[in-house]
Amino acid sequence: MIKKCSGCGILLQTIDKSQEGYVDSLDKDLCERCFKIKNYGEYQSTTLNNEDYLKVIENIPKESLVVYLTSVLDINLDYAKKFPHLLIVLTKKDLLPKSVKDYKLINYVTNIIPNYLDIEVISSIKNYNLDNLISKIKRHSHSKDIYIVGMTNSGKSTLINKLIKNYSNQNSxxxxxxxxSTTLNTVKLKIDNLSIIDTPGFISPGSILNYLIPSEIKKITPKKEIKPRSYQLKGNNSFTIDNLLTITYYDDTNITIYIANNINITKINPNNSKISKDYEYSFSLSANKDIVIEDLCFIKFTKSCRVDIFCPYKLNIYERDNLI
Ligand SMILES: Nc1nc2c(ncn2[C@@H]2O[C@H](COP(=O)(O)OP(=O)(O)OP(=O)(O)O)[C@@H](O)[C@H]2O)c(=O)[nH]1
Ligand SMILES: [Mg+2]
Structure with missing residues (x-):
């Protein structure tokens, strides 16, 4: 009998407890890994990787509508460009200050990737703009299969759960x-005559999530509205972000940091820093740029400034025009 886990899509098996999909009986719908994540909130590692997830994504028929999710905190559209029928969804709007307007975020996306069918800014947790989103999905769905795609943690499965709860009478x-890497393979669910298909998210090789242990991931993950922290900086000086990295700036400037509220930002003498400097990232920013440290934070600069970032990991750290 072939049966998939109703939580993560992996094929269920009763043979090897150390492998994904294990259940002690095929009568069960949920694999042991999902059972532990759901009931104990524990991190459960997986032997699958980006290559496995990409195989799933590459099998998406070209004519299908792809709903591509990316968090407002880490707008990453690298993979989105692959899909011809694209509805872009910026997720987790509740984490940005309420004063941030949706159109600013939408303008930012349009400058990077102008050829999409539609776009929506949502919060699944706050039920924000989900009515608009389901109407847009229905409007643009020419075939009945709709694929929900995006980076890991962008909120794909959370969104589908909300859509099922709000707009169907199922309770899966x-x-x-x-x-x-919570979802491991496709899972198909029905809303009216549409099939909504969850997919595994990719993990960016430069994401800090690759280097942190579960308790650290928990710490850096923003859980509620970020209170931006603003500083007037007098160069040349340094600060650390929670012992994860050191930031040295050489000019006077004003910055605002968007990061989880419980993360410590501390002024330091870089010569006394205990943080390893294995990797160095240098920027000569013109005015009105952000530095993004993928899956950790973004820092808004108003004036031009030379900046060096030191850390023990090989991260994706890049500059962009101010998002907000
Ligand atoms: N604040 C906030 N958190 C959200 C929202 N949507 C999802 N999350 C959180 O983001 C985390 C990841 O959500 P998932 O739905 O598992 O993400 P995913 O894209 O399915 O991840 P993979 O299965 O690994 O690809 C969870 O802790 C969710 O609670 C949202 O609208 N706001
Ligand atoms: Mg998922």
Missing amino acids: ELTTSMYP
């Missing part, structure tokens, strides 16, 4: 968690 629930 996909597995979600704050840790990477």
Whole structure:
């Protein structure tokens, strides 16, 4: 009998407890890994990787509508460009200050990727703009299969759970968690005559999530509205972000940091810093740029400034025009 886990899509098996999909009986609908994530909120590692997830994504028929999710905190559209029928969804709007307007975020996306069918800014947790989103999905769905795609943790499974709850009379629930690689294969669910298909998210090689242990991931994950922290800086000086990295700036400037509220930002003498400097990232920013440290934070600069970032990991750290 071939049966998939209703939480993460992996094929269920009763043979090897150390492998994904294990259940002690095929009568069960949920694999042991999902059971532990759902009931104990524990991190459960997986032997699958980006290559496995990409195989799933590459099998998406070209004519299908792809709903591509990316968090407002880490707008990453690298993979989105692959899909011809694209509805872009910026998720987790509740984490940005309420004063941030949706159109600013939408303008930012349009400058990077102008050829999409539609776009929506949502919060699944706050039920924000989900009515608009389901109407847009229905409007643009020419075939009945709709694929929900995006980076790990962008909120794909959480969104589908909300759509099923709000707009169908089913009660199935996909597995979600704050840790990477929760969904392992496709899971198909029905809303009216549409099939909504959850997919595994990719993990960016430069994401800090690759280097942190579960308790650290928990710490850096923003859980509620970020209170931006603004500083007037007098160069040349340094600060650390929670012992994860050191930031040295050489000019006077004003910055605002968007990061989880419980993370410590501390002024330091870089010569006394205990943080390893294995990797160095240098920027000569013109005015009105952000530095993004993928899956950790973004820093808004108003004036031009030379900046060096030191850390023990090989991260994706890049500059962009101010998002907000
Ligand atoms: N604040 C906030 N958190 C959200 C929202 N949507 C999802 N999350 C959280 O983001 C984390 C990841 O959610 P998932 O739904 O598991 O993400 P995913 O995209 O399915 O991840 P993979 O299965 O690993 O690809 C969970 O901790 C969710 O609670 C949202 O609208 N707001
Ligand atoms: Mg998922």
